[in-house]
Amino acid sequence: MDTPVVYATPNPPTPGRPVIFNPAVCNGCNTCAAVCPEDVFIPNPVKGESPIILHPEECWYCGVCVDDCNHGGGIRLNHPLQQRVRWKRKATGEHFRMR
Amino acid sequence: MSAPSSYTWPYPIRYGQQDTHETDVLILGGGIAGVWAAIAARRTGARVMIMEKADTRRSGAGGTGVDHWNYAADNPCSTITPEEMTQALVDNHYGYRSGISTYIFTSSAYETLLEMEAMGGKVRDTDDEYKGAPFRDERTKLLFAYDYQNRYTLRVWGANYKPLLRRQCKKLGVEILDRTSATALLTENGVHGARIVGVTGVDCHTGAFVVVRAKAVILATNRPQRIFTFSSEQRGSAVHRGGSNVGNGYAMAWRIGAEFTMMEKTMRTVFASPYNFPIYGSGNMHNTWYPATIVDANNKEVPWVDCNGKILTSVEERCRPAEGQKFFLMGGGNAYPPPGLKQYAGPKLIPDLEARMLKGEFTPPFYADLTSMPWYERKVIWGLMVGQEGKTRIPIVQTYEKAGFDPAQDMLQAYDFLRGQGMAETGAPQERTFGEIGVAGGLLVNWDLMSNIPGLFGAGDLLFGSQDHGNAATTGRYAGARAALYARGVRHGELAAVQVEREKKRVYVPLAESPDSMDWKELNFGVARVMQNYCSELKNEELLTLAETWLADIEQNEVRRVSAKNPHQLMRTLDVIDILTCAQMIVQASQARKASSHVLSFNRIDYPAVDPPEWRKYLVIGRDAGGQTRVTDRPLGFWGDLPSNYGPRHAENIAAMQAAQTTAAT
Numbered sequence: 001m002d003t004p005v006v007y008a009t010p011n012p013p014t015p016g017r018p019v020i021f022n023p024a025v026c027n028g029c030n031t032c033a034a035v036c037p038e039d040v041f042i043p044n045p046v047k048g049e050s051p052i053i054l055h056p057e058e059c060w061y062c063g064v065c066v067d068d069c070n071h072g073g074g075i076r077l078n079h080p081l082q083q084r085v086r087w088k089r090k091a092t093g094e095h096f097r098m099r
Numbered sequence: 100m101s102a103p104s105s106y107t108w109p110y111p112i113r114y115g116q117q118d119t120h121e122t123d124v125l126i127l128g129g130g131i132a133g134v135w136a137a138i139a140a141r142r143t144g145a146r147v148m149i150m151e152k153a154d155t156r157r158s159g160a161g162g163t164g165v166d167h168w169n170y171a172a173d174n175p176c177s178t179i180t181p182e183e184m185t186q187a188l189v190d191n192h193y194g195y196r197s198g199i200s201t202y203i204f205t206s207s208a209y210e211t212l213l214e215m216e217a218m219g220g221k222v223r224d225t226d227d228e229y230k231g232a233p234f235r236d237e238r239t240k241l242l243f244a245y246d247y248q249n250r251y252t253l254r255v256w257g258a259n260y261k262p263l264l265r266r267q268c269k270k271l272g273v274e275i276l277d278r279t280s281a282t283a284l285l286t287e288n289g290v291h292g293a294r295i296v297g298v299t300g301v302d303c304h305t306g307a308f309v310v311v312r313a314k315a316v317i318l319a320t321n322r323p324q325r326i327f328t329f330s331s332e333q334r335g336s337a338v339h340r341g342g343s344n345v346g347n348g349y350a351m352a353w354r355i356g357a358e359f360t361m362m363e364k365t366m367r368t369v370f371a372s373p374y375n376f377p378i379y380g381s382g383n384m385h386n387t388w389y390p391a392t393i394v395d396a397n398n399k400e401v402p403w404v405d406c407n408g409k410i411l412t413s414v415e416e417r418c419r420p421a422e423g424q425k426f427f428l429m430g431g432g433n434a435y436p437p438p439g440l441k442q443y444a445g446p447k448l449i450p451d452l453e454a455r456m457l458k459g460e461f462t463p464p465f466y467a468d469l470t471s472m473p474w475y476e477r478k479v480i481w482g483l484m485v486g487q488e489g490k491t492r493i494p495i496v497q498t499y500e501k502a503g504f505d506p507a508q509d510m511l512q513a514y515d516f517l518r519g520q521g522m523a524e525t526g527a528p529q530e531r532t533f534g535e536i537g538v539a540g541g542l543l544v545n546w547d548l549m550s551n552i553p554g555l556f557g558a559g560d561l562l563f564g565s566q567d568h569g570n571a572a573t574t575g576r577y578a579g580a581r582a583a584l585y586a587r588g589v590r591h592g593e594l595a596a597v598q599v600e601r602e603k604k605r606v607y608v609p610l611a612e613s614p615d616s617m618d619w620k621e622l623n624f625g626v627a628r629v630m631q632n633y634c635s636e637l638k639n640e641e642l643l644t645l646a647e648t649w650l651a652d653i654e655q656n657e658v659r660r661v662s663a664k665n666p667h668q669l670m671r672t673l674d675v676i677d678i679l680t681c682a683q684m685i686v687q688a689s690q691a692r693k694a695s696s697h698v699l700s701f702n703r704i705d706y707p708a709v710d711p712p713e714w715r716k717y718l719v720i721g722r723d724a725g726g727q728t729r730v731t732d733r734p735l736g737f738w739g740d741l742p743s744n745y746g747p748r749h750a751e752n753i754a755a756m757q758a759a760q761t762t763a764a765t
């Protein structure tokens with residue numbers, strides 16, 4: 001096995017992944033970055049690539065970036081684990097949670 | 100995962116460079132009140148500019164939607180008049196709610212909504228989805244919430260109202276400066292308390308300094324948050340009203356001598372805790388989820404009661420006034436204070452649920468059970484209300500449904516009681532808030548919505564004793580017209596170079612690095628900590644003096660340590676400095692009220708008498724030229740008669756908007 005490259009990195013802010021891009025759909029148009037009320041993103045220096053999540057902990061989880069994505073489905077919301085609500089199916093009593 | 104990289108700042112850096120603009124009416128904050136103000140002012144023919152910290156397409160607390168268009172007593176189905184509605188709302192707050200904004204709101208909410216409809220917003224059930232539902236008026240196709248008999252609050256499809264309003268601004272030729280944060284108000288010749296002549300701001304992407312000359316300025320920047328609670332790691336998800344709303348308008352206006360009232364009112368937080376769940380996304384039965392059925396772990400229904408204590412046996416009864424009651428305001432029974440008057444109280448869950456649960460009669464956890472409700476209630480709660488309500492279309496409906504949630508089969512868990520703190524997920528005592536919900540302290544204005552500073556107007560949630568989306572829309576529209584009419588009668592005033600240069604120097608201080616530097620988050624946390632400890636649930640002279648002392652210490656010794664590495668951080672740093680100023684305003688107002696107050700959620704252990712008659716008044720604070728705080732007071736109801744103050748001004752506003760349209764058309 002190759003020795004992996006290991007970096008010494010400062011702790012990143014958490015939750016660090018408020019949204020997840022879908023590279024198959026996203027064409028880097030930056031509409032999501034432009035409308036985000038918290039200015040969470042900056043445009044990617046590589047043209048055509050998805051924006052960069054610069055301030056993940058500032059995300060308000062409003063969903064505007066998802067709603068207004070020019071290409072429908074280029075980006076999805078990723079609620080922090082500790083906020084994933086549970087529910088129960090009445091007929092069976094099975095428990096589920098937000099994913 | 101690869102190493103985190105840093106990136107070259109993607110926008111040109113323009114620190115210290117100045118952009119200068121000129122307009123008649125300048126609106127600070129392009130949220131709900133701001134865009135409505137801009138449209139109204141522009142329709143009178145004035146030149147209009149919006150300065151917005153974020154992006155006007157979606158910015159502000161109402162940027163992602165509205166489902167309740169509250170208190171529209173002017174709608175054709177309402178059985179309540181605007182006068183009755185205003186009286187009820189003011190009385191229900193024991194006098195501490197603005198009769199001015201509330202009357203503007205209740206008299207023109209529907210009239211304003213019709214303008215929304217003309218801009219393309221959906222306000223009625225044109226697709227007949229709810230045909231036959233008891234909350235639908237079959238003739239107008241309007242849908243109502245809460246009190247289905249008296250029909251004053253509308254259910255609307257507001258998720259896309261904000262982009263439509265922004266489009267209308269563009270169409271009318273409103274100039275928009277997005278990503279520009281206002282930092283200071285400029286007064287004539289730089290004199291404290293003199294009339295408004297302009298504003299300064301900072302570009303949040305380039306760091307450029309912006310100066311706008313204006314004849315009138317409307318503050319529409321909403322309220323401060325993060326005064327008591329702060330989470331550095333969940334900065335965004337632990338605030339209710341969005342990260343831009345930090346009280347810049349309060350701090351700016353305070354510095355030039357504007358007056359504020361009700362600033363001592365703070366309360367336990369409902370939403371602004373880092374331990375909350377996605378808002379409107381857990382089981383409950385109030386507001387957006389009203390009148391949801393709640394069941395316990397064994398599917399046992401929790402009974403509802405009306406204000407007389409009568410157990411309600413059907414879902415329909417939850418939406419009807421009780422015997423002897425003409426109408427009710429909101430129901431649902433949120434546990435946070437203050438409860439209003441019995442005569443306006445709506446149905447809610449049995450008040451002794453906690454005791455009965457502890458005795459074993461009900462078993463936690465509880466769930467919101469839409470499965471057992473009539474089809475129209477299930478469909479309107481999950482789909483219209485949860486869906487059009489702010490922050491619900493994507494975060495809740497889309498996300499939960501993708502994960503398999505089906506409102507016809509599944510019951511959403513409620514988290515009430517599980518932290519041992521009763522209903523509504525309310526936070527710990529130190530987890531307080533200044534006005535994240537409800538009416539709050541704010542800018543003192545007259546019937547023109549103008550402050551004591553000539554030419555400085557206010558609109559929306561920043562007005563004292565005001566709240567709601569419809570309130571922001573209606574007061575925005577009204578203030579826009581009033582400010583435009585005021586601007587017609589004045590010339591541009593002289594900017595004072597000293598005042599501009601002083602501000603320019605101030606805003607760039609955080610760019611300097613020091614060996615002991617910290618970031619804006621640490622500063623915010625430090626301020627919140629002082630407020631938690633010294634201006635919290637229990638107050639006395641000693642505690643408040645310590646609050647004053649330690650906030651002053653932070654101002655003098657710690658603010659200089661904050662360092663910003665790019666224009667975004669610079670904007671956030673300036674925000675926290677304003678949060679500090681707002682905290683100081685709250686402490687000063689708290690020092691001035693030497694009595695406890697139930698409705699202001701204000702507990703002075705050294706003055707335990709609750710709302711004694713001599714303290715039933717508005718305390719007004721303002722800063723004089725020497726930096727000293729003046730405290731004066733106003734009697735409850737100081738705004739006087741409602742129709743005779745509102746009527747002529749409203750007529751003048753409408754006439755001015757129509758006259759300009761006619762001129763434009765000919």
Ligand SMILES: Cc1cc2nc3c(=O)[nH]c(=O)nc-3n(C[C@H](O)[C@H](O)[C@H](O)COP(=O)(O)OP(=O)(O)OC[C@H]3O[C@@H](n4cnc5c(N)ncnc54)[C@H](O)[C@@H]3O)c2cc1C
Binds near residue numbers: 131162166167280571
């Ligand atoms: C999730 C959510 C759901 C809600 N649902 C409802 C509802 O269904 N019904 C209801 O009646 N009410 C609702 N409300 C409340 C309602 O949204 C607010 O009352 C309303 O938006 C207030 O309008 P405003 O214009 O005063 O403030 P906002 O709409 O918040 O606008 C303030 C604007 O000022 C900008 N700003 C701040 N500081 C500066 C600065 N220094 N320079 C430039 N710009 C600045 C902000 O970016 C923002 O765009 C909801 C609120 C939230 C958060």
Ligand code: SF4
Binds near residue numbers: 038060
């Ligand atoms: S969810 Fe809202 S705050 Fe978060 S990144 Fe998307 S637009 Fe920005």
Ligand code: SF4
Binds near residue numbers: 027050
């Ligand atoms: S708006 Fe959609 S397509 Fe455009 S950059 Fe964002 S995610 Fe990608």
